[in-house]
Amino acid sequence: MGKQVLSESALDRVEKEHAEWLEEYRKALKKVPERLSRFSTVSDLEIKPLYTPLDIENKDFFDNVGFPGKYPYTRGVQSTMYRARHWTMRMFAGLGNADDTNERFHYLINHGETGLSTAFDFPTLMGYDTASPLARGECGKCGVAIDTLEDMGRLFADINLEEVTTSMTINPPASVMWAMYIANAEKEGYSRKKLGGTIQNDCLKEFIAQKTLMLPPEPSLRLVTDTVEFGTREVPRWNTISISGYHIREAGSTAVQELAFTIYDGITYVEEAVKRGLKVDEFAGRLSFFWNSHIDFFEEIAKMRASRRLWARLMKERFGAQDPRSMLMRFHTQTAGCSLTSQEPYNNVVRTTMEALAAVLGGTQSLHTNSLDEVYMIPSEQAALIALRTQQIIAEESGVTNVIDPLGGAYFIEALTDKMEEEAVAYIRKLDELGGMVAAIERDYPQMEIADAAFHFQQQIDAGEKTVIGVNKYASERPDLEFVLKIDDEIERQQIERTERFKEKRDKAGFQKAMDELRRRCEGPPCWENNVMPALVDAVRAGATEQECCDLYRDVFGTYRDPGTF
Amino acid sequence: MANARKLRILVAKPGLDGHDRGARVVARAFRDAGFEVVYTGCHQTPEQIVSTAIQEDVDLIGLSILSGAHRYSFPRVIELLKENNAEDISVIGGGIFPMEDIPRLKEAGIKEIFEPGAKLGEIIEWVGTNISPRMDADESGSARVSG
Numbered sequence: 079m080g081k082q083v084l085s086e087s088a089l090d091r092v093e094k095e096h097a098e099w100l101e102e103y104r105k106a107l108k109k110v111p112e113r114l115s116r117f118s119t120v121s122d123l124e125i126k127p128l129y130t131p132l133d134i135e136n137k138d139f140f141d142n143v144g145f146p147g148k149y150p151y152t153r154g155v156q157s158t159m160y161r162a163r164h165w166t167m168r169m170f171a172g173l174g175n176a177d178d179t180n181e182r183f184h185y186l187i188n189h190g191e192t193g194l195s196t197a198f199d200f201p202t203l204m205g206y207d208t209a210s211p212l213a214r215g216e217c218g219k220c221g222v223a224i225d226t227l228e229d230m231g232r233l234f235a236d237i238n239l240e241e242v243t244t245s246m247t248i249n250p251p252a253s254v255m256w257a258m259y260i261a262n263a264e265k266e267g268y269s270r271k272k273l274g275g276t277i278q279n280d281c282l283k284e285f286i287a288q289k290t291l292m293l294p295p296e297p298s299l300r301l302v303t304d305t306v307e308f309g310t311r312e313v314p315r316w317n318t319i320s321i322s323g324y325h326i327r328e329a330g331s332t333a334v335q336e337l338a339f340t341i342y343d344g345i346t347y348v349e350e351a352v353k354r355g356l357k358v359d360e361f362a363g364r365l366s367f368f369w370n371s372h373i374d375f376f377e378e379i380a381k382m383r384a385s386r387r388l389w390a391r392l393m394k395e396r397f398g399a400q401d402p403r404s405m406l407m408r409f410h411t412q413t414a415g416c417s418l419t420s421q422e423p424y425n426n427v428v429r430t431t432m433e434a435l436a437a438v439l440g441g442t443q444s445l446h447t448n449s450l451d452e453v454y455m456i457p458s459e460q461a462a463l464i465a466l467r468t469q470q471i472i473a474e475e476s477g478v479t480n481v482i483d484p485l486g487g488a489y490f491i492e493a494l495t496d497k498m499e500e501e502a503v504a505y506i507r508k509l510d511e512l513g514g515m516v517a518a519i520e521r522d523y524p525q526m527e528i529a530d531a532a533f534h535f536q537q538q539i540d541a542g543e544k545t546v547i548g549v550n551k552y553a554s555e556r557p558d559l560e561f562v563l564k565i566d567d568e569i570e571r572q573q574i575e576r577t578e579r580f581k582e583k584r585d586k587a588g589f590q591k592a593m594d595e596l597r598r599r600c601e602g603p604p605c606w607e608n609n610v611m612p613a614l615v616d617a618v619r620a621g622a623t624e625q626e627c628c629d630l631y632r633d634v635f636g637t638y639r640d641p642g643t644f
Numbered sequence: 645m646a647n648a649r650k651l652r653i654l655v656a657k658p659g660l661d662g663h664d665r666g667a668r669v670v671a672r673a674f675r676d677a678g679f680e681v682v683y684t685g686c687h688q689t690p691e692q693i694v695s696t697a698i699q700e701d702v703d704l705i706g707l708s709i710l711s712g713a714h715r716y717s718f719p720r721v722i723e724l725l726k727e728n729n730a731e732d733i734s735v736i737g738g739g740i741f742p743m744e745d746i747p748r749l750k751e752a753g754i755k756e757i758f759e760p761g762a763k764l765g766e767i768i769e770w771v772g773t774n775i776s777p778r779m780d781a782d783e784s785g786s787a788r789v790s791g
Contacts, residue, residue, distance in 0.1 A: 200659065206660075216660055289687075419761065455742070539763075550763075553761075556743070564742070565712070644669075644671040
C-alpha cells in the first residue's frame with residue numbers, strides 16, 4: 079500500500095528518515111528510559127513505538143482496505159455506515175420474571191434504545207424450568223425466567239414485534255425459545271415472515287468458553303442447522319446464529335484467539351448447512367457475529383476491521399459465495415464485562431465509554447454498553463440508563479460518526495489489522511489440521527489455549543506487568559453502590575406456581591400428540607421433513623414448557639458434561 | 645515431618661453458571677503451588693460437590709460462583725458436610741457477592757471469601773496458613789470408610 083500511496087523515491091526517504099528517527103529515539107532513551115521493558119496490548123501482542131508507510135509497504139490498498147460496502151469490507155459493511163443510520167442501541171436486559179423484564183424493555187425503549195436484547199436466567203439458559211431441583215436459588219437472578227409460551231407473551235407485552243428487532247441470548251435451548259417467540263408473535267397477529275431478530279444459537283462456543291452445556295456437539299450442530307434451514311424458508315428476516323467471540327474473550331482468550339475461534343465456528347456452521355443441502359447464498363446472509371470490545375482501544379478496532387476482511391475472503395474463496403450479502407460480517411458488540419472492576423465502580427463508566435468508542439470505530443451494527451454495576455449484578459435501571467446515554471453521546475455529540483472508518487489508512491491500525499488477520503489465519507490452518515472444530519473441542523485444544531491465556535494474564539496482573547486501576551495500582555476498597563439491583567428470592571416460588579397452573583390448563587391429548595411428533599423428528603435423520611422447528615412451534619402452542627422440550631432433547635440425543643480440565 | 649502430605653483441594657462450581665475462568669485459574673495456581681487439586685467442572689449440585697469432596701478425601705473445598713445463587717448453594721454445602729460428618733473439611737468461596745451477603749456466608753460457616761481483585765498469591769498464602777491436612781485423612785488419599 080505504501081507503494082500505491084507514495085512513490086519509490088518518497089518511500090526511500092521514509093526509510094532513511096525512519097532510521098534517523100530511530101537513532102534519535104535510542105539516544106533519548108539513554109537519558110530517560112522507556113517506562114516499560116515491553117509494550118504490548120492487553121492480549122500481550124507487542125507494539126512498536128512508531129508505525130510508518132514502511133509497515134504497509136507491500137500491501138495492496140484495494141485488496142486490503144478499499145471502500146466501505148465493497149469487498150473485502152475492511153472499512154464497513156455498508157457504503158453509508160453511520161452517516162445514514164446509527165448502530166442499533168441494544169441493551170442486554172433481563173431480570174426477575176417476565177413482567178419485571180417487560181417493564182425494563184419499555185423503560186429502555188422510552189429512553190431511546192432502538193432494539194431489544196433478552197437476558198435469560200441460568201435455568202432457562204440450561205433448559206430447565208424454575209421448578210427443577212437444579213434451579214434452586216437461580217430464578218431471575220442473572221436474567222429473566224421463561225418457562226412457557228405464557229411467560230413469553232408477558233415478556234413482550236405491548237411491544238410491536240414487526241417494528242422492533244429482538245435478540246435472544248440463548249444457546250442449547252435456542253430452538254425452543256425461538257419457537258415460543260414465533261408462536262407468541264403469531265398469537266399476537268404478527269407474521270413470521272416479518273419478524274426480525276437474532277437467536278445466539280452458537281453451540282460451539284459453549285463447549286469452548288461459555289459452558290452452557292446440554293447436548294453433545296454433533297446433535298447440537300444438528301439443531302443449529304435445523305434453525306438455519308427453518309429460518310431460510312420461514313423466517314427470512316431472522317439472524318439464525320450470532321457467532322460469538324464475546325464469551326471466548328470473557329473466558330480469558332486473546333483478541334486473536336477470539337477472532338480465530340469464532341470465525342472457525344462460523345466455518346463449521348456454514349459447512350453443516352451446506353451438508354444439509356442449503357446453498358451458501360441462500361442462508362449465509364443471515365449469519366451474524368458478536369464481538370467483545372475489550373479495554374485495548376486499537377487492538378479492538380483492528381480486530382473488528384480484520385474480522386470483516388477475513389470473513390469476506392473465506393466466504394468467497396473457501397465457500398464460493400457469490401452474493402455480496404453472504405460475505406458481510408455484520409456484528410453486535412458488547413463492551414468487556416471482564417474489564418470492569420468492583421473497586422471504584424464509577425470508573426467502569428469510563429472503561430465502557432472507551433470500549434464503546436472502539437466498537438463504533440470498528441464499525442459495529444449494534445451495541446450493548448455495560449452498566450457500571452454489572453460487575454456485581456445485572457444492571458439497575460439507573461446504571462443501565464447511564465450506559466445507554468453513553469452510546470447516545472458517542473452517536474450524537476462526539477462527532478465520531480460524521481465520517482466512515484476514520485482510522486482507515488493509519489499506519490498502525492492497518493498494520494495491526496494485517497497482523498490480526500495473519501495470526502487468525504494461522505489458527506484456522508491449525509484447526510483445519512486438527513480435523514475441524516468438533517475434533518479440536520474433543521481434544522480440548524481451544525479450551526486450553528484460552529486457559530493458558532487467562533492464566534498468563536492473571537500472572538501479569540499479579541506481577542503488576544498489566545495495570546488495572548483501583549485493583550493492582552492505586553488500589554482502593556470497594557464502596558457499596560446504593561443502587562445495586564436486588565432480586566427477591568420469593569419470585570422463585572411464584573414462578574413455579576405460575577408454570578404449574580399453566581400446565582394444568584393445557585389439553586393433555588393435544589400436548590402429547592405434539593410431543594410425540596417432536597420426538598419422531600428428533601429420532602429421524604436430519605432433513606427438512608424432520609426439522610424440529612415446525613414441531614416445536616406446535617408443541618409450545620400445545621403448552622409444552624421449555625424443560626419438557628429440552629428433556630426430550632436430552633433423552634434422544636444424550637447429555638454433555640463439562641470435562642473440568644484446567 | 646514424616647506424615648506431612650500435600651493439601652488436597654476440591655475446586656467446585658455450584659449452580660448453573662458457566663463462568664469458570666476464575667475457578668480454572670485458581671485451580672492451576674493451587675497446582676503450581678504444590679497442592680493436589682481436583683476440579684469438578686461446571687454445573688454441580690451441592691450434593692455432588694460434597695460427595696466428590698468426601699470421595700476424594702480433600703482438606704478444603706473452594707467454591708466459585710458468579711450467578712447470585714450462593715445464598716442457596718454455599719450454606720447447603722456446609723449443611724451437607726455436617727450431615728455427612730465431614731465438617732472438618734473447610735470451605736472457602738470466590739466470585740461476586742453483594743456486600744451484605746459476605747458476613748452471612750461467613751456466619752454460615754464459609755471460612756473466607758475472595759472477591760474479584762484477589763491476587764493468586766494471597767489466596768495461596770491464606771490456604772497455606774489456615775488449612776492443614778485433616779487428621780483422619782488417609783495419606784494415600786483414599787476415601788474414608790463410611791457407615
